[in-house]
Amino acid sequence: MAKKIGILDYPMVSVDFTPRIPPIKKINDKTKIDIRYCLISPFAYVHIYWDPKEYEVVYEIEEPILTKEEDIARDKVVKAMRNMINFKEIIGGSNETLFEYIDKRFKLLAIEMGIELTYESYKKIYYYLVRDFMGFNEVEPLLRDYFVEDIECNGANTPVYLVHRIFRNLKTNLVFNDNESLESFVEKLAQRCGKYISYAEPILDGSLPDGSRVNATYTKDVTSKGPTFTIRKFTKTPWTPPQLISFNTLSPEMLAYLWLLVQYKMNLLVVGGTASGKTTLLNAIAFFIPPEARVVSIEDTRELNLPRDNWLPSVARSATGVKGLGEIDMFELLRASFRQNPDYVIVGEVRGKEASVLFQGMASGHSSISTIHADSIETVIKRLETPPIELSPTLLNVLDSMCVMTHAIVRNQETRKLREIVEVVNIGENDVALTNTPFMWDSSEDKFYFKKESRLFQKIYHRYGITPEQLSAEFRRRAELLYRLYQRKIFGFREVQDIINEYYKKPEEVLAKFGVN
Numbered sequence: 001m002a003k004k005i006g007i008l009d010y011p012m013v014s015v016d017f018t019p020r021i022p023p024i025k026k027i028n029d030k031t032k033i034d035i036r037y038c039l040i041s042p043f044a045y046v047h048i049y050w051d052p053k054e055y056e057v058v059y060e061i062e063e064p065i066l067t068k069e070e071d072i073a074r075d076k077v078v079k080a081m082r083n084m085i086n087f088k089e090i091i092g093g094s095n096e097t098l099f100e101y102i103d104k105r106f107k108l109l110a111i112e113m114g115i116e117l118t119y120e121s122y123k124k125i126y127y128y129l130v131r132d133f134m135g136f137n138e139v140e141p142l143l144r145d146y147f148v149e150d151i152e153c154n155g156a157n158t159p160v161y162l163v164h165r166i167f168r169n170l171k172t173n174l175v176f177n178d179n180e181s182l183e184s185f186v187e188k189l190a191q192r193c194g195k196y197i198s199y200a201e202p203i204l205d206g207s208l209p210d211g212s213r214v215n216a217t218y219t220k221d222v223t224s225k226g227p228t229f230t231i232r233k234f235t236k237t238p239w240t241p242p243q244l245i246s247f248n249t250l251s252p253e254m255l256a257y258l259w260l261l262v263q264y265k266m267n268l269l270v271v272g273g274t275a276s277g278k279t280t281l282l283n284a285i286a287f288f289i290p291p292e293a294r295v296v297s298i299e300d301t302r303e304l305n306l307p308r309d310n311w312l313p314s315v316a317r318s319a320t321g322v323k324g325l326g327e328i329d330m331f332e333l334l335r336a337s338f339r340q341n342p343d344y345v346i347v348g349e350v351r352g353k354e355a356s357v358l359f360q361g362m363a364s365g366h367s368s369i370s371t372i373h374a375d376s377i378e379t380v381i382k383r384l385e386t387p388p389i390e391l392s393p394t395l396l397n398v399l400d401s402m403c404v405m406t407h408a409i410v411r412n413q414e415t416r417k418l419r420e421i422v423e424v425v426n427i428g429e430n431d432v433a434l435t436n437t438p439f440m441w442d443s444s445e446d447k448f449y450f451k452k453e454s455r456l457f458q459k460i461y462h463r464y465g466i467t468p469e470q471l472s473a474e475f476r477r478r479a480e481l482l483y484r485l486y487q488r489k490i491f492g493f494r495e496v497q498d499i500i501n502e503y504y505k506k507p508e509e510v511l512a513k514f515g516v517n
């Protein structure tokens with residue numbers, strides 16, 4: 001007879017928290033709404049449909065149903081695991097290591113406690129373990145729904161409501177059955193926001209690691225329904241590099257050049273006036289960061305969105321709510337983030353004293369990309385050198401390149417253009433700046449020109465021991481690849497990121513796939 005397979009032999013289950021976004025069309029007749037899509041693959045789905053009894057559209061989360069025995073087993077494992085899991089470790093680790101960690105602990109605990117499970121039961125329980133230890137328990141599927149904008153819970157024993165991008169206000173089948181479970185959920189929210197909530201300080205105003213805003217209350221006041229929370233999800237989907245080509249904001253060559261600069265850790269600053277597209281370009285450039293690099297981003301309000309795991313976004317907060325608690329400014333955040341030893345630091349917008357921390361970080365080898373409000377290179381330099389920023393010319397020289405964004409009217413159409421890319425050669429005393437401008441947009445013809453040799457390419461040859469021929473061939477290949485992506489209308493944010501990541505690992509295969517020689 002064959003040897004019995006033990007739990008240790010069960011293959012690890014893969015849980016995908018970011019499945020593909022389904023295409024959803026608006027349906028005008030509400031009674032015809034009936035759609036189902038995946039939230040956490042392959043375990044959690046949502047079914048949105050017209051409920052004739054309730055006479056409204058409802059949002060029904062579908063998750064694996066546990067048998068009584070499975071539920072007991074899960075409970076035992078959760079209790080035992082809670083005592084042994086080091087949460088600090090969990091929050092710092094990558095998803096891959098966490099999955100493995102939980103899988104291993106689960107299997108060993110099951111053996112230790114004499115819990116026998118079929119593979120089917122094991123899979124279901126494993127899902128609940130990762131959902132609860134890594135995510136936000138029963139709310140996690142909602143947080144994973146790309147279309148969900150707001151999640152609102154007005155107390156125990158009443159359904160959680162949400163705002164859906166397409167179907168707007170919907171009632172869900174999620175209900176917290178008692179105050180205790182809701183309270184512990186609110187505590188978890190506070191903890192992940194890096195804040196504290198208690199009866200003494202019953203109001204929480206914070207943001208989750210992914211940038212979502214959280215408001216919560218914590219009260220046993222008999223007149224109220226108990227604890228409440230709202231989560232305003234962060235949902236902006238950024239434009240990808242091929243999309244910017246399609247808007248004719250910049251050329252594939254400009255992007256290929258920026259890709260090389262990012263890969264070789266040059267420091268970039270995007271310059272431009274109000275709403276000129278600085279943040280949009282910054283986000284597109286961030287797609288080029290090598291997949292294994294550790295990225296930290298810092299913003300005032302959350303706008304950036306990078307489809308990558310190895311990313312620690314943080315948002316500065318002004319004093320709000322009770323007693324001005326929880327105020328963290330960009331300066332402090334930036335100082336804290338350098339201690340995390342990032343490869344790349346992205347600052348949403350440089351305004352004040354945080355600039356000195358940023359430039360010192362660059363000087364000590366952390367690559368950075370950020371934006372600054374200014375209309376020209378001269379004004380940038382002036383702004384950086386005068387109060388409140390006041391950087392020394394020596395420090396300014398750690399900056400490698402500046403991209404100038406501008407509004408432009410082309411054939412009566414309002415557009416955004418990457419007007420020029422400037423390389424900093426030397427910034428001396430008295431604002432004298434020596435620069436080189438490899439790329440320019442010509443307004444009379446609405447064309448982009450690669451004008452001159454790049455000085456930064458020379459820096460790359462010297463620093464990384466690459467020959468000029470190799471680098472310029474690489475530049476051509478990448479420009480061609482980006483052009484092909486644009487031609488084939490490959491604009492999706494995950495898709496584009498996957499291709500760029502793949503290119504870092506197997507460039508020949510990617511080039512062949514898109515017909516670049």
Ligand SMILES: Nc1ncnc2c1ncn2[C@@H]1O[C@H](COP(=O)(O)OP(=O)(O)OP(=O)(O)O)[C@@H](O)[C@H]1O
Pocket residue numbers: 244247249272273274275276277278279280281349415416417
């Ligand atoms: N390349 C582009 N083509 C067309 N529209 C764009 C482009 N880039 C940005 N926009 C639009 O312009 C608006 C402002 O973009 P963005 O936030 O990137 O600008 P910004 O310069 O960072 O603005 P702010 O001065 O507020 O920081 C957005 O609503 C966006 O839709």
Ligand SMILES: [Mg+2]
Pocket residue numbers: 278279280349371
């Ligand atoms: Mg901006």
